[in-house]
Amino acid sequence: MSIFDNPFDPDRNLRAGCACGQHRSEQEHAQATALACEPVESEEQRYEGVVASAVMRAMFPQDVARRAFLKSVGASTALAALSQFFPLKSATEVFADTGTPEKKDLKVGFIPITCATPIIMAAPLGFYSKHGLNVEVVKTAGWAVIRDKTINKEYDAAHMLAPMPIAISLGLGANAIPFAVPAIENINGQGIVLATKHKDKRDPKDWKGLKFAVPFDYSMHNYLLRYYLAEHGLDPDTDVQLRSVPPPEMVANLRADNIDGFLAPDNVCQRAIYDGVGFMHLLSKEIWDGHPCCSFAASREFITTAPNSFAALTRAIVDATAYASKAENRKQIAEAIAPANYINAPVTVLEQVLTGTYADGLGGVKTDPKRVDFDPFPWQSFAVWMLTQMKRWGQIKGDVDYKAVAEQVYLATDTRKLMTEMGLTPPTSSYKSFAVMGKNFDPEKPQDYAASFKIRKQL
């Protein structure tokens, strides 16, 4: 149930309760902050709900009076009565009409993996045009190229791995250029795949000497695989070999026996299974349920020179993400993004990733609808966690102000404002604690957390 669904429900409290209004108390809200941004049926309805709430509140400052009124006349009568002397429809239109974008024709780069689903599907399913933009989504050859092209301003915004904007802002592996993340693309959606010949080696303790691939140094894939190996007592720097390999080459390398396994985006994992060269050892969801994976990023410069374009772009992405988070839309999305213009992969593979009913490569069919999920809110605690891992594996040398960097790059405050305007219900806090493989992470104490690991890069 969302606050924006029905302002004419007499039992609903329009002001008390938690700040987002979705829950009856702050406490209840805090429990549910594993954000469920349930999209309502249509944007018009959502805006109408927001406006109607405001009007009702203005007419009946006393909640008790409003409830009594609604109870006695019924919601539909109240709506009709209200519409008589207040033009709800046009007020909604005015509300939805935001600043005109400074730049309408935008280029957004993406890497052809299912993590980019919201960015890609927003083109064929018309989310960009709905927000007044003419966006060309351009397929790009690799993470370094997408970084360079975004820095060079060939792209106005781009699909990046969640840690990349942090790394770019800090100047790791590139010149320091301030970047920002207004939205996370997907949560979960990765997996560890091993070559079929290792199907009896399911215990990571037996993996000494194996060769693994990850897509990029500054990726959640890298940090999660390292975390997973270290938790099982393997030092990822000395006990196994980790290589950065572009996703499409992972499957070919696995077939050619050059690597023993990889932690990759789900569509690559599923492709390896589809082609019969590997099996799914573990979904990344089992390491950390709800972990961020890829992000939608833009440079600070673009945000300041074209704030309205940026806001419209973010709205389109948040909108698309909300649409993608609904299970019943996933099949349609798989078909929309499969052609050569977008991901260029067999529909069956994408469907298995997005619907969560998939072949595991060992002869079984498994179902996990949350295998990949979509949730736009850029938790700053995510950024803090990534920074602790960068520190842990020696990518950051010296001290780092975890919270300052996180707040600079992950635009939780702006996104919250935007989501509220859109009638979605973002969480009130920008930090949440979570557990990775059972170990709790407290965003208030990043220093201690980074120091608490036994296996880490020795400097």
Next chain:
Amino acid sequence: MNSSLRLRAAIVSIALLAAFLGIWHLATRSTAPVATMSPEYAKLMGLTATQGKSAMPGPLDVGAKLWEHLKRPFYDNGPNDKGLGIQLAYSIARVGTGYLLAVLVAIPLGFLIGMSPLLSRALDPFIQVLKPISPLAWMPLALYTIKDSSISAIFVIFICSIWPMLLNTVFGVASVRKEWINVARTLEVGTIRRAFTVILPAAAPTILTGMRISIGIAWLVIVAAEMLVGGTGIGYFVWNEWNNLSITNVIIAILLIGIVGMLLDQILARFSRLVTFPE
């Protein structure tokens, strides 16, 4: 005699091709199903896993796909999916631009260097160092400084095709037979006239050879450069299909790259035949 040799050569060529295709076909035939699986599992799996189909496509698959591409070479399904004709046109345009720029720089410069023994000696170390650098090594530097991927690709073509032309021009100009120059001097021909009427025709075959080497290198490099920067071109096509692990399309692209490369080479070979002279 000559025509019968040509006929026999053609027969051998066709026989070799047939043998190659035959072996290819046999080597990539489906083997028996690898394992029994439940039908719902099999539905989620690819043909390689369910029917033991070879991961390598056979000649028939490639032929069918090639026919599909040839039927509609110029379709345009958006920025990331264009027909093979369009992709090839992009690549040829990039090679053409970079190559022409290189011609405009290398030949006059080579002429000057070749005519002056001093410059020739002085610049030689630089050219020797710059020549063996793999053109793709320039790519990050170009992307960083030019800040535009399509111009970077053209720059890479320019930089890789300039050296063979430059060196060959220098060599050709410097090794024009002394007698001819002396004759021109005796007849009191001016420097400019001498350059165009004596040295240029004499050095032309060597210059053309350099140009022919260059176009070959440029075409080799464009595919790699486009795989790197993406967007358009036959190199991007290869990368995009590789991304989908579609070996069939990669083979088709390889075939087309070979054919276009051969055509480019043939064009320059014809030019070079025009300027050769018997001594």
